[in-house]
Amino acid sequence: MNKRDAAETKARILSAAERLFSEVGFDKARVDDIAKEAGVNKALIYYYFESKDEILETLFSSLVEDAKRMLVESVEKTSDVLNEDNYKALFDVYIRFIMEKRKILKVAIAESVKESSSISVVMELGNLIINAEIESIRKACESKGLNYPEDKKEILVMEFFTGLMPFICFALFEDQWESYYHMSEKELCEYFYKAFKKTHLAAHLPK
Amino acid sequence: MNKRDAAETKARILSAAERLFSEVGFDKARVDDIAKEAGVNKALIYYYFESKDEILETLFSSLVEDAKRMLVESVEKTSDVLNEDNYKALFDVYIRFIMEKRKILKVAIAESVKESSSISVVMELGNLIINAEIESIRKACESKGLNYPEDKKEILVMEFFTGLMPFICFALFEDQWESYYHMSEKELCEYFYKAFKKTHLAAHLPK
Amino acid sequence: MNKRDAAETKARILSAAERLFSEVGFDKARVDDIAKEAGVNKALIYYYFESKDEILETLFSSLVEDAKRMLVESVEKTSDVLNEDNYKALFDVYIRFIMEKRKILKVAIAESVKESSSISVVMELGNLIINAEIESIRKACESKGLNYPEDKKEILVMEFFTGLMPFICFALFEDQWESYYHMSEKELCEYFYKAFKKTHLAAHLPK
Amino acid sequence: MNKRDAAETKARILSAAERLFSEVGFDKARVDDIAKEAGVNKALIYYYFESKDEILETLFSSLVEDAKRMLVESVEKTSDVLNEDNYKALFDVYIRFIMEKRKILKVAIAESVKESSSISVVMELGNLIINAEIESIRKACESKGLNYPEDKKEILVMEFFTGLMPFICFALFEDQWESYYHMSEKELCEYFYKAFKKTHLAAHLPK
DNA sequence: GATGAATGAGAATTCATTCAT
DNA sequence: AATGAATGAATTCTCATTCAT
Numbered sequence: 001m002n003k004r005d006a007a008e009t010k011a012r013i014l015s016a017a018e019r020l021f022s023e024v025g026f027d028k029a030r031v032d033d034i035a036k037e038a039g040v041n042k043a044l045i046y047y048y049f050e051s052k053d054e055i056l057e058t059l060f061s062s063l064v065e066d067a068k069r070m071l072v073e074s075v076e077k078t079s080d081v082l083n084e085d086n087y088k089a090l091f092d093v094y095i096r097f098i099m100e101k102r103k104i105l106k107v108a109i110a111e112s113v114k115e116s117s118s119i120s121v122v123m124e125l126g127n128l129i130i131n132a133e134i135e136s137i138r139k140a141c142e143s144k145g146l147n148y149p150e151d152k153k154e155i156l157v158m159e160f161f162t163g164l165m166p167f168i169c170f171a172l173f174e175d176q177w178e179s180y181y182h183m184s185e186k187e188l189c190e191y192f193y194k195a196f197k198k199t200h201l202a203a204h205l206p207k
Numbered sequence: 208m209n210k211r212d213a214a215e216t217k218a219r220i221l222s223a224a225e226r227l228f229s230e231v232g233f234d235k236a237r238v239d240d241i242a243k244e245a246g247v248n249k250a251l252i253y254y255y256f257e258s259k260d261e262i263l264e265t266l267f268s269s270l271v272e273d274a275k276r277m278l279v280e281s282v283e284k285t286s287d288v289l290n291e292d293n294y295k296a297l298f299d300v301y302i303r304f305i306m307e308k309r310k311i312l313k314v315a316i317a318e319s320v321k322e323s324s325s326i327s328v329v330m331e332l333g334n335l336i337i338n339a340e341i342e343s344i345r346k347a348c349e350s351k352g353l354n355y356p357e358d359k360k361e362i363l364v365m366e367f368f369t370g371l372m373p374f375i376c377f378a379l380f381e382d383q384w385e386s387y388y389h390m391s392e393k394e395l396c397e398y399f400y401k402a403f404k405k406t407h408l409a410a411h412l413p414k
Numbered sequence: 415m416n417k418r419d420a421a422e423t424k425a426r427i428l429s430a431a432e433r434l435f436s437e438v439g440f441d442k443a444r445v446d447d448i449a450k451e452a453g454v455n456k457a458l459i460y461y462y463f464e465s466k467d468e469i470l471e472t473l474f475s476s477l478v479e480d481a482k483r484m485l486v487e488s489v490e491k492t493s494d495v496l497n498e499d500n501y502k503a504l505f506d507v508y509i510r511f512i513m514e515k516r517k518i519l520k521v522a523i524a525e526s527v528k529e530s531s532s533i534s535v536v537m538e539l540g541n542l543i544i545n546a547e548i549e550s551i552r553k554a555c556e557s558k559g560l561n562y563p564e565d566k567k568e569i570l571v572m573e574f575f576t577g578l579m580p581f582i583c584f585a586l587f588e589d590q591w592e593s594y595y596h597m598s599e600k601e602l603c604e605y606f607y608k609a610f611k612k613t614h615l616a617a618h619l620p621k
Numbered sequence: 622m623n624k625r626d627a628a629e630t631k632a633r634i635l636s637a638a639e640r641l642f643s644e645v646g647f648d649k650a651r652v653d654d655i656a657k658e659a660g661v662n663k664a665l666i667y668y669y670f671e672s673k674d675e676i677l678e679t680l681f682s683s684l685v686e687d688a689k690r691m692l693v694e695s696v697e698k699t700s701d702v703l704n705e706d707n708y709k710a711l712f713d714v715y716i717r718f719i720m721e722k723r724k725i726l727k728v729a730i731a732e733s734v735k736e737s738s739s740i741s742v743v744m745e746l747g748n749l750i751i752n753a754e755i756e757s758i759r760k761a762c763e764s765k766g767l768n769y770p771e772d773k774k775e776i777l778v779m780e781f782f783t784g785l786m787p788f789i790c791f792a793l794f795e796d797q798w799e800s801y802y803h804m805s806e807k808e809l810c811e812y813f814y815k816a817f818k819k820t821h822l823a824a825h826l827p828k
Numbered sequence: 829g830a831t832g833a834a835t836g837a838g839a840a841t842t843c844a845t846t847c848a849t
Numbered sequence: 850a851a852t853g854a855a856t857g858a859a860t861t862c863t864c865a866t867t868c869a870t
Contacts, residue, residue: 253844
């Protein structure tokens with residue numbers, strides 16, 4: 001087999017692992033089942049990865065890398081985030097990213113919440129995103145001649161807990177909401193945008 | 208030993224379990240370690256509980272019961288939530304509750320996020336809290352002669368994702384924030400209130 | 415079950431392990447088989463021992479402890495080792511000890527020979543025995559007015575390689591000798607005593 | 622690649638295997654590591670050898686062949702072994718051989734000691750060597766008009782346990798002695814010769 | 829000859845749970 | 850109520866060996 005196949009096999013393993021981890025949790029997911037789902041021999045998993053932990057680390061690394069890429073791209077595209085149309089476009093980019101990554105995000109949250117995990121992925125990822133966000137807003141303010149808010153910590157807290165977290169929680173619970181409140185993804189997403197605009201976005205926009 | 212001791216033993220087991228579950232996660236927590244932490248014989252745990260799962264269920268039930276009690280009490284005490292001073296008092300009650308329950312909340316989130324968990328505690332708890340909240344606001348609106356918003360679903364979504372979730376995430380990540388951004392709990396909490404007021408609360412208050 | 419049974423169970427495990435280790439070697443011996451041989455559940459082995467390694471360490475410790483006990487007793491009993499009758503008695507004690515311990519000695523040799531084993535049991539045991547032996551001889555010399563040999567290192571080397579090692583090798587290969595050269599244990603043992611007397615003992619006895 | 626390289630590759634594999642077997646024992650040595658140490662692909666090992674066992678058998682065969690060659694040569698060179706100078710020369714030949722082969726000898730001992738090994742290499746090798754030795758002595762006796770000892774078994778036992786075994790044990794434990802008793806190889810070797818002369822050799826020499 | 833990928837059959841260790849007292 | 854001992858079913862990881870190229 002050539003490198004092409006090897007990479008594909010590795011990807012299949014990662015994808016199966018991601019699915020299982022998000023379904024039953026990292027600890028309950030069995031390597032045996034990952035192998036079955038990926039259609040490979042169990043030992044082959046250990047040929048590509050040191051341990052079950054390393055699979056998770058690889059998935060987390062990809063998540064962070066993809067987030068970085070997404071942020072760079074979205075910063076390039078967006079000019080003035082404080083304009084509502086632009087913000088909606090950005091919102092869509094974020095929602096798409098977060099929904100695409102929902103599986104691994106669930107695992108990331110579940111693992112990050114454990115007190116034993118030193119530097120959690122969620123903190124790393126969060127830091128990345130809120131700083132990019134803050135930067136965008138700062139630029140938008142400057143270009144408009146508005147003076148950008150003062151206290152760095154205040155804005156960090158606001159971005160993280162009332163900006164990022166609702167997003168992430170949307171990805172986390174969207175499917176349960178669908179069945180619990182009988183709403184479609186589209187409907188939910190629209191309501192979520194409304195809510196987000198009224199709360200977080202409103203706090204940013206000049207009154 | 209008498210019933211007093213029995214109840215206390217059971218409580219010790221629950222408390223040890225809660226601690227361990229939140230530290231390493233439900234699946235990684237070993238019954239052996241719970242016994243050690245609680246200072247009881249492992250078999251005794253099975254005298255009081257059917258299984259490890261039942262311990263978790265008991266903890267989750269307590270959480271829900273305590274939330275109900277807290278909600279009833281806070282509803283009784285608070286008259287007009289749309290007044291900022293009153294809201295601050297309510298905010299404090301919520302923060303206190305959520306911080307007191309942070310350990311089991313971490314476990315609840317981690318478990319609820321798994322796609323295999325049918326009706327997650329978080330949805331149950333969330334439903335409870337946002338409905339109480341909505342009720343409070345409705346009453347406040349009525350007493351002020353303001354007409355209460357229209358769409359039930361819209362308000363549910365807003366309360367859940369931009370009201371409750373930031374709170375819960377605060378409980379989840381407060382400790383990691385402390386060490387990551389070098390802030391004290393008090394400082395963080397103050398910033399969080401500011402952010403919450405500017406976003407979620409602002410959306411409720413009449414302009 | 416009471417402590418009596420627990421100790422007996424542990425002993426059964428150790429005995430089964432000793433048998434298997436000596437038969438197929440430590441590495442090839444399976445914990446499954448130890449359990450089967452001992453008539454206990456495999457998990458019970460891990461209730462009493464941390465790991466397969468710990469079983470071996472326990473066996474080695476017992477070997478060393480038993481050797482110490484044997485040496486103390488034999489020193490007490492024997493007065494003048496340089497008298498042939500006394501020496502024969504001592505020889506018998508040694509032979510009996512070494513034959514009784516042949517199983518674990520085989521394992522000890524096999525493990526000690528590995529370059530990865532830091533301080534091998536064989537060196538530890540050897541040091542113990544040759545020092546006891548040297549002490550006996552020194553005392554016998556003194557009581558006879560003979561002056562005891564000079565160079566400590568010289569005597570250490572002689573005791574270890576031409577005294578102890580033939581003994582240990584006797585325990586190691588006695589059974590293979592029986593079938594290879596068609597000799598009974600008794601016959602072999604007699605020849606061995608003759609050989610030992612002519613070589614090692616002769617070197618000690620005054621000409 | 623040509624035959625020269627093939628032979629060299631095979632030799633590299635054998636040498637790496639010998640090193641690893643002696644370091645961690647045959648069972649713990651992994652084919653993967655042999656490949657790494659030899660700088661070849663793992664599958665290539667199976668091109669040259671049927672199995673891991675066959676590698677060991679090849680090493681053991683070489684040991685026996687080399688022993689035979691060494692014995693033939695030393696018999697040719699040595700005339701009268703009962704003369705001390707000649708004996709010292711022979712001793713040096715043996716010591717050199719045994720030290721050169723120490724790695725594989727360690728493996729041989731470890732494997733031979735297992736009760737499951739039918740005809741152990743050590744017995745085979747031992748038989749070879751002690752018979753050559755006995756033959757030398759017999760010739761020396763005859764040439765001197767001394768009558769050679771009667772009982773074949775007696776002399777076999779003596780040669781094996783008090784002649785060969787100390788030698789082999791010297792190869793086995795020399796390095797551990799160096800570090801345990803802080804002696805150099807040269808020093809140890811000299812003491813060993815003294816001890817050997819006083820015990821085994823003395824038994825052969827006419828009084 | 830040589831290699832990266834793949835596999836089957838283990839093997840040690842774990843762990844929730846139960847039993848006997 | 851309480852405990853030490855015991856168990857069955859996993860579960861992660863290993864490793865000699867083979868395959869396809």
